Amino acid sequence: MKPILEVCDLTKRFGGLVAVRNVSFSVRRGEIVGILGPNGAGKTTLFNLLTGFMAPDQGSVEFNGKPLQKQPPYRVVNMGLARTFQLCRPFVGMSVLENVMVACYSPRGARHGTTHGESPENCSRKILGDVGLGHKIDMPAELLSYGDQRRLEIARALATEPELLLLDEPFAGLGSSEIEPLSELIRHLHRERGLTILIIEHKLREFMQLVQSVIAIDFGEVIATGSPEDIVRHPKVVEAYIGKTEADLGIA
Ligand SMILES: Nc1ncnc2c1ncn2[C@@H]1O[C@H](COP(=O)(O)OP(=O)(O)OP(=O)(O)O)[C@@H](O)[C@H]1O
Numbered sequence: 001m002k003p004i005l006e007v008c009d010l011t012k013r014f015g016g017l018v019a020v021r022n023v024s025f026s027v028r029r030g031e032i033v034g035i036l037g038p039n040g041a042g043k044t045t046l047f048n049l050l051t052g053f054m055a056p057d058q059g060s061v062e063f064n065g066k067p068l069q070k071q072p073p074y075r076v077v078n079m080g081l082a083r084t085f086q087l088c089r090p091f092v093g094m095s096v097l098e099n100v101m102v103a104c105y106s107p108r109g110a111r112h113g114t115t116h117g118e119s120p121e122n123c124s125r126k127i128l129g130d131v132g133l134g135h136k137i138d139m140p141a142e143l144l145s146y147g148d149q150r151r152l153e154i155a156r157a158l159a160t161e162p163e164l165l166l167l168d169e170p171f172a173g174l175g176s177s178e179i180e181p182l183s184e185l186i187r188h189l190h191r192e193r194g195l196t197i198l199i200i201e202h203k204l205r206e207f208m209q210l211v212q213s214v215i216a217i218d219f220g221e222v223i224a225t226g227s228p229e230d231i232v233r234h235p236k237v238v239e240a241y242i243g244k245t246e247a248d249l250g251i252a
């Protein structure tokens with residue numbers, strides 16, 4: 001089967017800094033793939049290139065066999081690729097429900113609603129129930145706890161009916177008691193919605209239990225790809241994370 005995402009020779013420079021250098025990889029439909037790399041490795045820049053927030057200096061991206069590069073973010077979303085952000089930014093002054101309804105009015109979200117005979121409000125209620133925010137729909141979004149804002153980010157992305165979901169550090173800023181349930185939610189969405197998921201994370205223990213394969217990057221370059229078990233023992237990955245204990249790497 002053709003990969004859902006094919007990234008070929010992607011490069012992005014900021015002046016003299018090469019943030020993403022000749023990155024190539026592919027993602028199979030239905031996989032949960034992890035992107036691993038130290039701070040500043042180029043992970044978020046890679047997501048920005050995949051979602052049209054930045055244009056690459058070189059290289060190509062194909063999603064479902066169609067070229068993605070040079071497409072603005074709203075077109076990328078309409079093709080079925082949605083993302084969350086490293087920092088949560090809910091629409092302030094709007095309720096949790098309204099935050100998700102905005103995304104239900106996106107062309108792809110609206111088409112799904114029409115096909116299934118559901119109003120944006122009903123679609124949003126369902127999605128918020130799915131992500132565990134069903135009892136908080138009337139709250140102002142900015143009053144949600146940080147962990148719930150992460151769930152809201154995911155709900156907004158789901159409302160655009162993606163086939164491929166990109167999550168940028170979904171566990172960042174969460175306590176250990178919040179990480180496992182969120183990890184379980186991501187597994188649930190993968191299973192129930194048949195989503196393909198690409199996930200950046202630093203919390204390695206939970207991350208390694210969640211993903212099926214890993215792409216490790218350092219200084220903008222792919223340094224290793226493979227199963228989580230192989231990646232945490234890969235000499236280049238251990239070197240990139242020098243100073244981390246085996247427990248941090250999830251292999252103790
Ligand atoms: N808009 C920008 N202009 C200039 N430099 C940038 C810009 N965005 C990112 N960079 C630089 O590119 C490099 C990669 O940044 P990026 O945010 O992609 O890293 P990251 O792997 O996501 O790091 P973190 O784990 O801290 O989120 C860093 O050196 C960063 O300072």
Ligand SMILES: [Mg+2]
Pocket residue numbers: 043044045086
């Ligand atoms: Mg980042």
